[in-house]
Amino acid sequence: MKVRDIIHEIEQFAPLAYQESYDNSGLIIGSMEKDIKKVLLCLDVSDDIIKEAVEKKAGLIIAHHPLIFDSIKNINPLTNQGNVIIEAIKHNLCIYASHTSLDNTNSSINGYLAENIGLKNIRVLVPKEGVLRKLVTFCPADSIDKVRTAVFGAGAGHIGDYDSCSYNVSGQGTFKASEKANPYVGKKNELHFEEEIRFETIYPVHKEKEILSVLFKSHPYEEVAYDIYTLNNHYINSGSGVIGSLEEEMDEFDFIKMIKERLGLKVVKHNNVLNKKIRTVALCSGAGSFLIPQALKKQADVFISSEFKHNHYIDNQGRILIIDIGHYESEQFAKEIIKSVLIKKIPKFAVEISGTEKNPVNYY
Numbered sequence: 001m002k003v004r005d006i007i008h009e010i011e012q013f014a015p016l017a018y019q020e021s022y023d024n025s026g027l028i029i030g031s032m033e034k035d036i037k038k039v040l041l042c043l044d045v046s047d048d049i050i051k052e053a054v055e056k057k058a059g060l061i062i063a064h065h066p067l068i069f070d071s072i073k074n075i076n077p078l079t080n081q082g083n084v085i086i087e088a089i090k091h092n093l094c095i096y097a098s099h100t101s102l103d104n105t106n107s108s109i110n111g112y113l114a115e116n117i118g119l120k121n122i123r124v125l126v127p128k129e130g131v132l133r134k135l136v137t138f139c140p141a142d143s144i145d146k147v148r149t150a151v152f153g154a155g156a157g158h159i160g161d162y163d164s165c166s167y168n169v170s171g172q173g174t175f176k177a178s179e180k181a182n183p184y185v186g187k188k189n190e191l192h193f194e195e196e197i198r199f200e201t202i203y204p205v206h207k208e209k210e211i212l213s214v215l216f217k218s219h220p221y222e223e224v225a226y227d228i229y230t231l232n233n234h235y236i237n238s239g240s241g242v243i244g245s246l247e248e249e250m251d252e253f254d255f256i257k258m259i260k261e262r263l264g265l266k267v268v269k270h271n272n273v274l275n276k277k278i279r280t281v282a283l284c285s286g287a288g289s290f291l292i293p294q295a296l297k298k299q300a301d302v303f304i305s306s307e308f309k310h311n312h313y314i315d316n317q318g319r320i321l322i323i324d325i326g327h328y329e330s331e332q333f334a335k336e337i338i339k340s341v342l343i344k345k346i347p348k349f350a351v352e353i354s355g356t357e358k359n360p361v362n363y364y
Protein backbone atom coordinates (compact mmCIF):
# COMPACT_ATOMS: atom_id res chain seq x y z
CA MET A 1 0.00 0.00 0.00
CA LYS A 2 1.29 3.48 -0.83
CA VAL A 3 1.82 6.21 1.77
CA ARG A 4 -0.60 8.29 -0.31
CA ASP A 5 -3.46 5.79 0.27
CA ILE A 6 -2.99 5.82 4.07
CA ILE A 7 -2.76 9.60 4.20
CA HIS A 8 -5.85 9.95 2.03
CA GLU A 9 -7.90 8.11 4.68
CA ILE A 10 -6.48 10.20 7.51
CA GLU A 11 -7.15 13.44 5.68
CA GLN A 12 -10.74 12.41 4.91
CA PHE A 13 -11.16 12.32 8.70
CA ALA A 14 -8.81 15.17 9.71
CA PRO A 15 -8.30 17.41 6.62
CA LEU A 16 -5.17 19.53 6.42
CA ALA A 17 -7.45 22.49 5.68
CA TYR A 18 -8.47 22.35 9.37
CA GLN A 19 -4.94 22.98 10.67
CA GLU A 20 -3.91 26.29 12.25
CA SER A 21 -1.81 28.70 10.18
CA TYR A 22 1.24 28.24 12.47
CA ASP A 23 1.16 24.44 12.22
CA ASN A 24 3.06 21.95 10.04
CA SER A 25 0.69 18.98 9.80
CA GLY A 26 1.20 16.80 6.74
CA LEU A 27 3.94 14.58 5.28
CA ILE A 28 7.19 15.83 6.81
CA ILE A 29 9.73 13.23 5.60
CA GLY A 30 9.48 10.83 2.67
CA SER A 31 7.46 10.26 -0.47
CA MET A 32 3.74 9.78 -0.99
CA GLU A 33 4.59 7.09 -3.56
CA LYS A 34 6.54 4.82 -1.21
CA ASP A 35 5.13 1.33 -0.68
CA ILE A 36 4.71 0.44 2.98
CA LYS A 37 3.56 -2.61 4.89
CA LYS A 38 2.93 -1.16 8.33
CA VAL A 39 2.14 2.10 10.14
CA LEU A 40 3.46 2.98 13.60
CA LEU A 41 1.51 5.53 15.69
CA CYS A 42 2.96 7.86 18.33
CA LEU A 43 2.65 11.37 19.77
CA ASP A 44 6.30 12.40 19.29
CA VAL A 45 8.97 10.93 17.01
CA SER A 46 12.05 10.09 19.10
CA ASP A 47 15.14 7.89 18.65
CA ASP A 48 13.23 5.04 20.29
CA ILE A 49 10.33 5.44 17.87
CA ILE A 50 12.72 5.29 14.89
CA LYS A 51 14.30 2.09 16.30
CA GLU A 52 10.85 0.59 16.91
CA ALA A 53 9.72 1.45 13.36
CA VAL A 54 12.86 -0.17 11.86
CA GLU A 55 12.47 -3.27 14.05
CA LYS A 56 8.78 -3.66 13.23
CA LYS A 57 9.30 -2.85 9.53
CA ALA A 58 6.85 0.05 9.70
CA GLY A 59 7.59 2.28 6.68
CA LEU A 60 5.38 5.13 7.88
CA ILE A 61 5.32 6.80 11.30
CA ILE A 62 2.22 8.87 12.04
CA ALA A 63 2.83 11.26 14.92
CA HIS A 64 0.65 13.87 16.55
CA HIS A 65 3.35 16.53 17.02
CA PRO A 66 5.22 17.58 13.85
CA LEU A 67 8.92 16.59 13.94
CA ILE A 68 9.70 19.81 12.07
CA PHE A 69 7.67 22.73 13.37
CA ASP A 70 9.76 25.90 13.31
CA SER A 71 12.13 26.50 10.41
CA ILE A 72 15.47 24.71 10.81
CA LYS A 73 18.83 26.06 9.65
CA ASN A 74 20.89 22.89 10.07
CA ILE A 75 20.49 19.19 10.80
CA ASN A 76 22.83 18.29 13.64
CA PRO A 77 23.05 14.65 14.79
CA LEU A 78 23.95 15.88 18.28
CA THR A 79 20.42 17.27 18.73
CA ASN A 80 17.42 14.96 19.20
CA GLN A 81 15.57 16.48 16.26
CA GLY A 82 18.61 16.38 13.96
CA ASN A 83 19.42 12.79 14.85
CA VAL A 84 15.82 11.66 14.31
CA ILE A 85 15.73 13.34 10.87
CA ILE A 86 19.04 11.71 9.86
CA GLU A 87 18.04 8.26 11.14
CA ALA A 88 14.60 8.44 9.49
CA ILE A 89 16.14 9.28 6.11
CA LYS A 90 18.89 6.67 6.56
CA HIS A 91 16.26 3.98 7.15
CA ASN A 92 13.97 5.21 4.38
CA LEU A 93 11.10 5.98 6.78
CA CYS A 94 8.23 8.35 6.06
CA ILE A 95 6.96 10.63 8.84
CA TYR A 96 3.55 12.28 8.83
CA ALA A 97 1.99 14.56 11.47
CA SER A 98 -1.71 14.99 12.13
CA HIS A 99 -1.57 17.81 14.68
CA THR A 100 -4.01 20.75 14.73
CA SER A 101 -5.76 19.19 11.72
CA LEU A 102 -6.72 16.38 14.12
CA ASP A 103 -7.27 18.72 17.11
CA ASN A 104 -9.69 20.84 15.07
CA THR A 105 -11.78 17.85 13.99
CA ASN A 106 -14.52 17.88 16.60
CA SER A 107 -15.10 14.14 16.46
CA SER A 108 -11.46 13.37 17.31
CA ILE A 109 -9.52 13.96 20.58
CA ASN A 110 -11.73 16.64 22.12
CA GLY A 111 -14.90 14.79 21.15
CA TYR A 112 -13.45 11.58 22.60
CA LEU A 113 -12.57 13.28 25.91
CA ALA A 114 -16.00 14.94 26.11
CA GLU A 115 -17.85 11.68 25.48
CA ASN A 116 -15.63 9.82 27.91
CA ILE A 117 -16.55 12.14 30.77
CA GLY A 118 -20.23 11.92 29.86
CA LEU A 119 -20.91 15.30 28.24
CA LYS A 120 -24.05 15.79 26.16
CA ASN A 121 -24.84 18.37 23.48
CA ILE A 122 -21.15 18.60 22.53
CA ARG A 123 -20.28 21.60 20.29
CA VAL A 124 -17.05 23.16 19.07
CA LEU A 125 -15.96 25.92 21.49
CA VAL A 126 -14.48 28.24 18.83
CA PRO A 127 -15.64 27.21 15.34
CA LYS A 128 -13.10 27.70 12.57
CA GLU A 129 -13.40 30.40 9.91
CA GLY A 130 -12.26 30.27 6.30
CA VAL A 131 -13.07 26.59 5.78
CA LEU A 132 -16.42 26.96 4.01
CA ARG A 133 -17.10 27.87 0.39
CA LYS A 134 -20.21 28.24 -1.72
CA LEU A 135 -20.77 26.68 -5.13
CA VAL A 136 -23.28 28.20 -7.51
CA THR A 137 -24.10 26.53 -10.80
CA PHE A 138 -26.67 27.11 -13.53
CA CYS A 139 -28.25 23.99 -14.95
CA PRO A 140 -31.12 23.13 -17.32
CA ALA A 141 -34.21 22.20 -15.28
CA ASP A 142 -34.30 18.64 -16.66
CA SER A 143 -30.79 17.86 -15.37
CA ILE A 144 -30.77 19.58 -11.98
CA ASP A 145 -31.77 16.48 -9.95
CA LYS A 146 -28.79 14.56 -11.31
CA VAL A 147 -26.37 17.42 -10.58
CA ARG A 148 -27.78 18.05 -7.10
CA THR A 149 -27.53 14.36 -6.14
CA ALA A 150 -23.95 14.11 -7.42
CA VAL A 151 -22.78 17.28 -5.64
CA PHE A 152 -24.42 16.27 -2.34
CA GLY A 153 -22.90 12.80 -2.70
CA ALA A 154 -19.43 14.36 -2.93
CA GLY A 155 -19.85 16.14 0.43
CA ALA A 156 -21.67 19.45 -0.24
CA GLY A 157 -24.80 20.67 1.52
CA HIS A 158 -24.05 19.82 5.17
CA ILE A 159 -25.06 22.40 7.79
CA GLY A 160 -24.89 21.10 11.37
CA ASP A 161 -27.23 18.13 11.72
CA TYR A 162 -28.78 18.74 8.27
CA ASP A 163 -27.64 17.45 4.92
CA SER A 164 -28.79 18.10 1.32
CA CYS A 165 -29.01 21.87 2.02
CA SER A 166 -29.26 24.06 -1.10
CA TYR A 167 -31.16 26.96 -2.59
CA ASN A 168 -32.75 26.65 -6.05
CA VAL A 169 -34.31 29.39 -8.12
CA SER A 170 -35.54 29.41 -11.71
CA GLY A 171 -34.27 31.87 -14.29
CA GLN A 172 -33.20 32.27 -17.86
CA GLY A 173 -29.67 31.73 -19.09
CA THR A 174 -28.34 32.94 -22.43
CA PHE A 175 -25.49 31.80 -24.63
CA LYS A 176 -24.39 31.68 -28.25
CA ALA A 177 -22.38 28.64 -29.30
CA SER A 178 -19.51 29.19 -31.76
CA GLU A 179 -18.92 27.10 -34.86
CA LYS A 180 -16.42 24.93 -32.94
CA ALA A 181 -18.77 24.27 -30.02
CA ASN A 182 -20.96 21.24 -29.47
CA PRO A 183 -23.96 22.70 -27.58
CA TYR A 184 -26.27 20.50 -25.46
CA VAL A 185 -29.18 22.80 -26.43
CA GLY A 186 -29.54 25.63 -28.95
CA LYS A 187 -28.00 26.14 -32.36
CA LYS A 188 -24.53 27.30 -33.35
CA ASN A 189 -24.17 31.05 -33.99
CA GLU A 190 -27.65 31.80 -32.57
CA LEU A 191 -28.41 33.48 -29.27
CA HIS A 192 -30.16 30.87 -27.14
CA PHE A 193 -32.43 31.41 -24.10
CA GLU A 194 -32.64 28.41 -21.76
CA GLU A 195 -34.79 27.86 -18.66
CA GLU A 196 -32.23 27.09 -15.98
CA ILE A 197 -32.07 26.51 -12.25
CA ARG A 198 -29.56 28.50 -10.21
CA PHE A 199 -28.45 25.92 -7.63
CA GLU A 200 -26.30 26.99 -4.69
CA THR A 201 -24.84 24.98 -1.86
CA ILE A 202 -22.15 25.13 0.81
CA TYR A 203 -19.13 22.85 1.32
CA PRO A 204 -15.87 22.57 3.30
CA VAL A 205 -12.85 23.46 1.17
CA HIS A 206 -11.19 20.02 1.44
CA LYS A 207 -14.12 18.53 -0.54
CA GLU A 208 -13.76 20.99 -3.43
CA LYS A 209 -11.78 18.81 -5.85
CA GLU A 210 -14.25 15.92 -5.59
CA ILE A 211 -17.30 18.22 -5.78
CA LEU A 212 -16.06 19.98 -8.94
CA SER A 213 -15.18 16.63 -10.49
CA VAL A 214 -18.72 15.27 -10.05
CA LEU A 215 -20.23 18.61 -11.10
CA PHE A 216 -18.39 18.45 -14.44
CA LYS A 217 -19.37 14.81 -14.94
CA SER A 218 -23.07 15.23 -14.09
CA HIS A 219 -23.74 18.63 -15.70
CA PRO A 220 -24.89 18.31 -19.34
CA TYR A 221 -23.27 21.50 -20.71
CA GLU A 222 -20.02 21.40 -22.65
CA GLU A 223 -18.89 24.47 -20.67
CA VAL A 224 -20.29 24.29 -17.15
CA ALA A 225 -21.21 27.71 -15.74
CA TYR A 226 -20.28 27.86 -12.06
CA ASP A 227 -19.01 30.27 -9.40
CA ILE A 228 -17.09 29.61 -6.20
CA TYR A 229 -17.41 32.05 -3.29
CA THR A 230 -15.17 32.21 -0.24
CA LEU A 231 -17.27 32.55 2.92
CA ASN A 232 -16.58 34.07 6.32
CA ASN A 233 -19.07 31.76 8.05
CA HIS A 234 -17.95 29.75 11.04
CA TYR A 235 -17.76 26.00 10.41
CA ILE A 236 -19.38 24.25 13.33
CA ASN A 237 -17.77 20.88 12.57
CA SER A 238 -14.22 22.18 13.04
CA GLY A 239 -12.41 24.43 15.49
CA SER A 240 -10.66 24.73 18.84
CA GLY A 241 -11.93 22.97 21.97
CA VAL A 242 -15.42 21.69 22.69
CA ILE A 243 -18.15 22.53 25.18
CA GLY A 244 -20.97 20.39 26.49
CA SER A 245 -23.02 19.73 29.58
CA LEU A 246 -23.32 17.02 32.18
CA GLU A 247 -26.68 15.30 32.39
CA GLU A 248 -26.77 16.06 36.10
CA GLU A 249 -24.82 18.74 37.90
CA MET A 250 -22.01 17.62 40.19
CA ASP A 251 -20.00 18.90 43.13
CA GLU A 252 -16.57 20.11 42.10
CA PHE A 253 -14.53 17.44 43.86
CA ASP A 254 -16.85 14.68 42.69
CA PHE A 255 -16.30 16.02 39.16
CA ILE A 256 -12.51 16.07 39.57
CA LYS A 257 -12.60 12.54 40.97
CA MET A 258 -14.79 11.38 38.08
CA ILE A 259 -12.50 12.74 35.34
CA LYS A 260 -9.45 11.22 37.05
CA GLU A 261 -11.14 7.81 37.00
CA ARG A 262 -12.57 8.07 33.46
CA LEU A 263 -9.33 9.35 31.90
CA GLY A 264 -6.99 7.17 33.99
CA LEU A 265 -5.15 10.14 35.55
CA LYS A 266 -2.83 9.82 38.56
CA VAL A 267 -2.92 13.50 39.36
CA VAL A 268 -4.48 16.75 38.14
CA LYS A 269 -3.78 20.39 38.98
CA HIS A 270 -6.66 22.78 39.62
CA ASN A 271 -7.33 26.28 40.88
CA ASN A 272 -9.51 27.44 43.69
CA VAL A 273 -12.81 25.89 44.65
CA LEU A 274 -15.77 27.79 43.27
CA ASN A 275 -18.28 26.35 45.73
CA LYS A 276 -20.83 25.84 43.02
CA LYS A 277 -22.15 22.91 41.05
CA ILE A 278 -20.55 21.86 37.76
CA ARG A 279 -22.84 21.55 34.74
CA THR A 280 -21.22 23.17 31.67
CA VAL A 281 -17.79 21.82 30.77
CA ALA A 282 -15.32 23.19 28.18
CA LEU A 283 -12.14 21.35 27.28
CA CYS A 284 -9.22 21.35 24.87
CA SER A 285 -6.57 18.65 24.51
CA GLY A 286 -2.93 19.79 24.62
CA ALA A 287 -2.01 23.33 25.61
CA GLY A 288 -5.36 25.14 25.49
CA SER A 289 -5.05 28.04 27.94
CA PHE A 290 -5.68 30.50 25.08
CA LEU A 291 -9.31 29.34 25.17
CA ILE A 292 -10.06 30.42 28.77
CA PRO A 293 -11.76 33.67 27.63
CA GLN A 294 -14.00 31.70 25.24
CA ALA A 295 -14.89 29.17 27.95
CA LEU A 296 -15.84 32.08 30.27
CA LYS A 297 -17.83 33.78 27.52
CA LYS A 298 -19.84 30.60 26.97
CA GLN A 299 -20.42 30.34 30.72
CA ALA A 300 -18.54 27.10 31.29
CA ASP A 301 -18.22 26.14 34.96
CA VAL A 302 -14.96 24.31 34.27
CA PHE A 303 -12.22 24.34 31.66
CA ILE A 304 -10.06 21.24 31.24
CA SER A 305 -6.76 21.43 29.34
CA SER A 306 -3.02 21.50 30.12
CA GLU A 307 0.01 23.77 30.49
CA PHE A 308 -1.73 26.61 32.33
CA LYS A 309 0.53 29.36 33.66
CA HIS A 310 0.67 30.52 37.27
CA ASN A 311 -1.40 33.61 36.46
CA HIS A 312 -4.18 31.50 34.91
CA TYR A 313 -4.75 29.88 38.30
CA ILE A 314 -4.71 33.25 40.06
CA ASP A 315 -6.72 35.30 37.57
CA ASN A 316 -9.55 32.77 37.35
CA GLN A 317 -10.10 32.06 41.04
CA GLY A 318 -13.79 32.29 41.75
CA ARG A 319 -14.56 32.62 38.02
CA ILE A 320 -14.03 29.19 36.48
CA LEU A 321 -12.63 25.89 37.74
CA ILE A 322 -9.42 25.22 35.79
CA ILE A 323 -8.15 21.65 35.64
CA ASP A 324 -4.78 20.71 34.15
CA ILE A 325 -4.84 17.04 33.18
CA GLY A 326 -1.40 17.02 31.49
CA HIS A 327 -0.39 17.45 27.85
CA TYR A 328 0.47 13.82 27.13
CA GLU A 329 -2.47 12.53 29.17
CA SER A 330 -4.93 14.63 27.18
CA GLU A 331 -3.48 13.75 23.76
CA GLN A 332 -2.55 10.09 24.18
CA PHE A 333 -5.96 9.11 22.74
CA ALA A 334 -4.89 10.51 19.34
CA LYS A 335 -3.12 7.19 18.70
CA GLU A 336 -6.27 5.11 19.29
CA ILE A 337 -8.35 7.51 17.20
CA ILE A 338 -6.02 7.31 14.17
CA LYS A 339 -5.80 3.55 14.57
CA SER A 340 -9.58 3.14 14.56
CA VAL A 341 -9.93 5.44 11.50
CA LEU A 342 -7.41 3.36 9.53
CA ILE A 343 -8.71 -0.03 10.67
CA LYS A 344 -12.25 0.93 9.69
CA LYS A 345 -11.17 2.08 6.21
CA ILE A 346 -8.36 -0.43 5.51
CA PRO A 347 -9.20 -3.44 7.73
CA LYS A 348 -6.40 -5.73 6.53
CA PHE A 349 -3.56 -3.22 6.84
CA ALA A 350 -1.17 -3.43 9.82
CA VAL A 351 -1.49 -0.42 12.14
CA GLU A 352 0.30 -0.51 15.47
CA ILE A 353 0.48 1.89 18.40
CA SER A 354 4.03 2.35 19.69
CA GLY A 355 4.88 0.06 22.56
CA THR A 356 7.91 2.11 23.61
CA GLU A 357 6.47 5.62 23.88
CA LYS A 358 5.92 6.88 27.41
CA ASN A 359 4.79 10.13 28.96
CA PRO A 360 7.95 12.31 28.95
CA VAL A 361 6.68 13.96 32.17
CA ASN A 362 7.17 11.90 35.31
CA TYR A 363 5.52 12.33 38.69
CA TYR A 364 7.20 11.43 41.94
Ligand SMILES: [Zn+2]
Nearest residue numbers: 286287327331
Ligand atom coordinates in the same frame (compact mmCIF):
# COMPACT_ATOMS: atom_id res chain seq x y z
ZN1 LIG B 1 0.19 18.57 21.87
